Amino acid sequence: MELKVIGQNPIGATRVGPDSGPCRGSQDRANSLSEHIHRRIQDHPCYSEEAHHHFARMHVAVAPACNIQCHYCNRKYDCANESRPGVVSALLTPEQAVKKTLVVGAAIPQLSVLGIAGPGDPLANPERTFATFRELARKAPDLKLCVSTNGLALSQHVDELVKYNIGHVTITINCVDPNIGAKIYPWIFWNNRRIRGRKAAEILIEQQQRGLEMLVERGVLVKINSVMIPGVNDEHLKEVNRIVKQKGAFLHNIMPLIARPEHGTFYGIMGQREPSAEELRALQETCAGDMRVMRHCHQCRSDAVGLLGQDRSAEFDMNTVDSLKVDYEAAAARRAAVRVAIRQELEKQHAAKSNSTLVSFTPLRHPGAVATARPLLVAIASKSGRLIDEHFGHAREFLVYEVSAAGVHFFGRRAADRYCAGLDSCGETETVLGKTIRALQGCEVLLCAKIGIEPWEKLESAGIQPNSEHALEPIEDAVTAVYQEWLASGRLAPLSASGQTRV
Numbered sequence: 155m156e157l158k159v160i161g162q163n164p165i166g167a168t169r170v171g172p173d174s175g176p177c178r179g180s181q182d183r184a185n186s187l188s189e190h191i192h193r194r195i196q197d198h199p200c201y202s203e204e205a206h207h208h209f210a211r212m213h214v215a216v217a218p219a220c221n222i223q224c225h226y227c228n229r230k231y232d233c234a235n236e237s238r239p240g241v242v243s244a245l246l247t248p249e250q251a252v253k254k255t256l257v258v259g260a261a262i263p264q265l266s267v268l269g270i271a272g273p274g275d276p277l278a279n280p281e282r283t284f285a286t287f288r289e290l291a292r293k294a295p296d297l298k299l300c301v302s303t304n305g306l307a308l309s310q311h312v313d314e315l316v317k318y319n320i321g322h323v324t325i326t327i328n329c330v331d332p333n334i335g336a337k338i339y340p341w342i343f344w345n346n347r348r349i350r351g352r353k354a355a356e357i358l359i360e361q362q363q364r365g366l367e368m369l370v371e372r373g374v375l376v377k378i379n380s381v382m383i384p385g386v387n388d389e390h391l392k393e394v395n396r397i398v399k400q401k402g403a404f405l406h407n408i409m410p411l412i413a414r415p416e417h418g419t420f421y422g423i424m425g426q427r428e429p430s431a432e433e434l435r436a437l438q439e440t441c442a443g444d445m446r447v448m449r450h451c452h453q454c455r456s457d458a459v460g461l462l463g464q465d466r467s468a469e470f471d472m473n474t475v476d477s478l479k480v481d482y483e484a485a486a487a488r489r490a491a492v493r494v495a496i497r498q499e500l501e502k503q504h505a506a507k508s509n510s511t512l513v514s515f516t517p518l519r520h521p522g523a524v525a526t527a528r529p530l531l532v533a534i535a536s537k538s539g540r541l542i543d544e545h546f547g548h549a550r551e552f553l554v555y556e557v558s559a560a561g562v563h564f565f566g567r568r569a570a571d572r573y574c575a576g577l578d579s580c581g582e583t584e585t586v587l588g589k590t591i592r593a594l595q596g597c598e599v600l601l602c603a604k605i606g607i608e609p610w611e612k613l614e615s616a617g618i619q620p621n622s623e624h625a626l627e628p629i630e631d632a633v634t635a636v637y638q639e640w641l642a643s644g645r646l647a648p649l650s651a652s653g654q655t656r657v
């Protein structure tokens with residue numbers, strides 16, 4: 155039995171499956187992408203699922219102010235439209251941001267995108283944002299420039315965005331109905347006045363839609379982020395999806411609301427429910443019928459550096475950045491060479507793929523097993539984001555991957571408290587473990603570097619099979635191996651045949 159792994163890429167990450175296009179749920183359309191669009195997304199890790207295995211992005215946190223209030227945001231932290239709540243990024247001046255980008259671009263030659271996504275709204279801080287873009291457009295013209303905004307000030311800045319060749323813009327659009335908007339946004343700051351309630355939502359929606367239309371008209375690729383808030387906009391996001399698609403948005407990234415009391419947000423304190431993994435997936439599936447849907451978002455911080463899911467921001471504090479001497483021309487040449495090498499490797503893989511079955515499982519124990527096999531959700535304890543290299547008891551979050559005949563895909567993150575919570579060895583921490591089991595709902599396997607016997611038994615009785623046999627292996631190799639085992643043992647038979655249920 156063999157699941158075909160498509161190559162080892164030039165930077166060492168292995169991947170599986172047919173994700174050659176922008177995002178899953180859109181493979182057929184991916185093949186029909188024009189050459190021109192393909193060139194624009196092929197090395198953008200957010201716009202192309204394939205690219206995120208090979209190319210790095212970085213954010214510079216230059217934009218502290220925000221012009222609206224979202225109920226899922228506490229302004230002590232990074233903008234929750236693009237980042238996980240509860241994260242604080244160190245604010246940089248535009249000069250520092252430029253220096254840091256050039257240094258990172260020398261240290262990580264896979265860097266292809268520089269984004270500004272906070273910690274507030276980049277377009278509520280236009281001087282700082284455009285000073286950064288202006289310099290980088292001059293000093294590192296090979297980097298793609300990218301911005302994420304709530305959209306309130308977007309239409310005023312479209313011309314400037316185009317002028318500096320910012321080819322990728324994300325707008326967070328949670329609603330197109332002001333009655334729903336009034337439940338998400340308590341106020342906006344508009345024309346030097348604070349405006350509240352339905353009127354505020356009406357203005358925000360109007361500006362977002364106007365900005366979207368203007369960007370599309372000018373050929374900018376627009377990604378829409380939406381935060382799924384159960385009971386508030388979950389059903390309504392299907393309408394949002396329909397409208398933004400109609401207006402020419404390129405990609406829709408539906409993210410789960412994260413609302414914890416400890417983050418001090420309105421929703422967190424009020425106990426607003428977060429969507430379950432299954433609810434999120436169902437909505438993404440519905441929207442994927444109509445539009446490219448992004449599913450590999452890592453809700454990264456405003457100062458994220460590196461491949462998605464492999465954050466290296468801690469390596470590049472300003473003291474380190476200032477202490478480094480860099481030959482910028484040599485760095486740019488190295489980036490160009492690495493880019494060519496990655497593209498050539500990918501082309502080889504695509505050529506090989508078109509000459510063979512994309513993913514093959516042979517021999518089949520049960521005829522038709524692969525075609526009818528259900529997908530498997532696997533939780534991963536990982537420090538690096540690439541390897542199975544975290545002890546179960548030390549994990550503060552788990553990465554969840556979905557594996558099916560279509561390949562291995564990042565599915566999301568599940569936050570957890572450390573089971574070992576400061577102890578040297580795993581102790582009796584029932585409540586923490588109970589919470590983790592709840593957080594891992596839907597996952598049937600947990601891969602970690604090590605795990606104690608007590609949590610092992612409890613996870614197993616909760617229907618989550620712990621497995622530490624793949625310690626230190628790359629995540630996707632390990633997930634693939636587990637899928638093969640489960641397939642071989644008949645555990646992935648369709649629901650009706652096996653009687654198994656997935657939450």
Ligand code: CLF
Nearest residue numbers: 200236269300302451452453454
């Ligand atoms: Fe940054 Fe956003 Fe540009 Fe990407 S992130 S500004 S489009 S370069 Fe990417 Fe990070 Fe998800 Fe954002 S994974 S949070 S979607």
Ligand code: SF4
Nearest residue numbers: 220224227233234235
């Ligand atoms: Fe917070 Fe971003 Fe909303 Fe502003 S736009 S309130 S920074 S989540």
